[in-house]
Amino acid sequence: MSKSGFVVMIGRSNVGKSTLMNSIVGSKIAITTPKPQTTRLPIQGIITRDEGQIVFVDTPGILKGAKDLLSKRLAEAVRASLEDVDIIAYIVDPTREIGQEEREVMRMIEEIDKPKVLVINKVDLEHKPFIDFYRDLSENYTATVEVSALRGTNVHRLVETFYEYLPEGIYYYPEHQLTNMPNKIWLAELIREKLFLRLRQELPYTTHVEVTEVEERANGMMYVAATIFTTEDRYKRMIIGQGGRGVREIGQSTRKELEAVMGSKVFLDLNVEVNTHWMERFE
Numbered sequence: 001m002s003k004s005g006f007v008v009m010i011g012r013s014n015v016g017k018s019t020l021m022n023s024i025v026g027s028k029i030a031i032t033t034p035k036p037q038t039t040r041l042p043i044q045g046i047i048t049r050d051e052g053q054i055v056f057v058d059t060p061g062i063l064k065g066a067k068d069l070l071s072k073r074l075a076e077a078v079r080a081s082l083e084d085v086d087i088i089a090y091i092v093d094p095t096r097e098i099g100q101e102e103r104e105v106m107r108m109i110e111e112i113d114k115p116k117v118l119v120i121n122k123v124d125l126e127h128k129p130f131i132d133f134y135r136d137l138s139e140n141y142t143a144t145v146e147v148s149a150l151r152g153t154n155v156h157r158l159v160e161t162f163y164e165y166l167p168e169g170i171y172y173y174p175e176h177q178l179t180n181m182p183n184k185i186w187l188a189e190l191i192r193e194k195l196f197l198r199l200r201q202e203l204p205y206t207t208h209v210e211v212t213e214v215e216e217r218a219n220g221m222m223y224v225a226a227t228i229f230t231t232e233d234r235y236k237r238m239i240i241g242q243g244g245r246g247v248r249e250i251g252q253s254t255r256k257e258l259e260a261v262m263g264s265k266v267f268l269d270l271n272v273e274v275n276t277h278w279m280e281r282f283e
Contacts, residue, residue, distance in 0.1 A: 003052030004169040005086030007162050010059050010109060012101035015093040016121045020149035021045045021058045024159055025178055048175045051163045055172055057085070087165055088116045090141070094131035095122055115142040115165040119158060124148035184211040187258075191226055191270070194253045198246065199238065207235065217267075222258070225269040231276050239272050247272060 009017045025045040045056040088109050092102070109116060118141040120134050138144040143161050147154040179186070188209040195207065213225040228247075230236055240247045251270045258266045 002168070002171070003163060003166040004054070004171055005166045006055045006057060006084070007087045007089055007166075008057040008059060008085040009089045009091055010105055011091035011093075012099075012105055015091045016149045017058050017091050020091060020119070020121065020147070020155070021056050023149050023152055023155050024056065045179050046173050046177055047159070048171065048173075048177075049163075052166060052169075053171045053173065053175075054159070054162055054166060085114060086167055087162055088112060088114055089119050089162070090116060091119045091121055092134050093122055094120055094128035094134055095125055097130055098133065116140075117142060117158075117161055117165070118144040120144065120146040121149050124151050124153060184214060187211045187214065187224060188226065190257065191228070191250065191254050194250045194257075195228065195239065197253075198250055207239075213269075221265045221267055223267050223269070224258070226271070228270070228272045229275045230272070231274065233274055236272050236274050 009021060011017055022045070025047055045058065047054050047056075090105065090109060118134070118138060120131065122128065123131070123146045135144070142165060145154060145158045145161055147158055149155065188211045191211075192207070192209045195209070208229045209226060210229065211224060211226045213223065215223045217223050228239055228250075230239065238246070239250075241249070247270055251268045254270075255266045255268045258268070
């Protein structure tokens, strides 16, 4: 009988969880930016091999001292992702000193009676002063694997480790499927990534993207309509940019990637609106 199960990836902000899942699955499933906490919903990537099927759940990062409504919703999403999983992959960054975020993650997984794999990421970096500290934690975990999610170093070994501790079971998804994320959500995440990459630290966390329509037109062009929601007019002006330059650049970079993936022309109808209540959708 084949093996199957869920592996949840947990760690503090910007340790590389999304990059690691994309590297494992071999396709862009989760958005990756330098800005902390860009993953907002638990996203699932899927790999199916002769050994069985693994469903990876990428969780939002834990942010130090986060008190706002959105951050609390994200923390609740992390805790919910830990329920009914088969393996916990705890991702750490040896370039950063342990802090409140890290201790919070450790507390969350300490009492869970499941195989726990410590994944020390970013080993390709020359300056990683805290790697010995994390190596010393190995005795508290079922297995430890050092990887570079960005370069793919030891990712194959990490996957083999997951299969080793995966229980027997039936497949949850068809063999060819790489994610359970609906197309509209994936498209919204891609637009949000380009939004983060363009505005970086200037962009507030109170920004959300919704794709309202995806349609293949008669000429073979894919039509995508999406709205960027933010909470204040000043943020809307920031996103749109002078003369609409900002929103055009976001649309162009999104469309370029979509056309490369889909192999067809894409028309992206992108709008920006102010809605002070969009965060309530995470309740």
